[in-house]
Amino acid sequence: MFQTQISDVQLWASIRQDDESAFNELFKRYWIRLYKTAYQYLKDKESSEEVVHDVFLNIWDRRSELEILTFSSYMLTAIRYQIYNRMRAAKSPLIYGDESIEIQNVSDYNTGENKIEEQELRREVYNYLQSLPKRCQEIFCMSRIEQLTNQEIAGRLGISKRTVENQITVALKHLRGCLKHLASIAILFF
Numbered sequence: 001m002f003q004t005q006i007s008d009v010q011l012w013a014s015i016r017q018d019d020e021s022a023f024n025e026l027f028k029r030y031w032i033r034l035y036k037t038a039y040q041y042l043k044d045k046e047s048s049e050e051v052v053h054d055v056f057l058n059i060w061d062r063r064s065e066l067e068i069l070t071f072s073s074y075m076l077t078a079i080r081y082q083i084y085n086r087m088r089a090a091k092s093p094l095i096y097g098d099e100s101i102e103i104q105n106v107s108d109y110n111t112g113e114n115k116i117e118e119q120e121l122r123r124e125v126y127n128y129l130q131s132l133p134k135r136c137q138e139i140f141c142m143s144r145i146e147q148l149t150n151q152e153i154a155g156r157l158g159i160s161k162r163t164v165e166n167q168i169t170v171a172l173k174h175l176r177g178c179l180k181h182l183a184s185i186a187i188l189f190f
Contacts, residue, residue, distance in 0.1 A: 007147040008071035015063050026071070027056055034079045041083045051082040072144075073118065128178040132171055139164055140171035 006025070014022035031052060038048035055078045059066065068074045129137050142153045143164075150168070154161045 005149065005152065009147070012068055012071060015060075018063075023056075023060060026059075030071075030075050031056075034075060037076070037079050038083055042086060047086060051079065051086055054082050055079050069118075070145075124179070125175060128175055129171070132174055136167045136171050139167040143168050 008026070008029070011022045011026050015026065034052045034055060035048055038051045039045070042048050042051070055075065058078070129140065132140070139153055139157070142148045142156070143150070148156070150161050150164045153164045157164075
């Protein structure tokens with residue numbers, strides 16, 4: 001059984017080595033978050049569970065070929081993709097073209113574009129983070145990039161856990177305000 005301080009990066013390395021217990025730990029970390037996202041759009045318990053399971057099944061099946069840099073970002077993108085497919089299928093029951101042609105995953109065909117978009121988003125987030133105080137930047141990066149818990153950050157920096165929580169809240173509020181335009185773009189696609 002994995003301890004909570006093992007980072008997503010370490011878990012992903014183990015999963016790529018066919019470690020089922022690492023996969024189970026990753027499932028435990030992200031299942032409820034993905035389910036809540038799916039349910040928010042689909043408003044159906046069974047459909048939400050199915051799309052979450054599809055995401056994890058796809059990760060396990062493609063573990064040797066996937067290049068995942070930031071797991072939380074990847075998971076959010078993957079669940080949105082599954083939600084979009086589910087909603088599109090529900091609205092359009094027509095079948096176009098030859099059914100024998102099966103596309104496994106549309107994302108296979110646009111991974112370059114996705115990587116560019118992810119890099120642009122990272123650059124934009126990084127630029128917005130630069131306007132925060134250095135300590136706030138440091139705490140946010142330790143939390144979101146290094147995947148450290150609030151308690152671990154507090155221990156490393158010699159500050160209270162409450163201070164860590166407050167600084168992360170400040171950073172998130174700042175980023176949400178700066179990145180509002182992305183929310184309106186996401187609504188257009190979902």
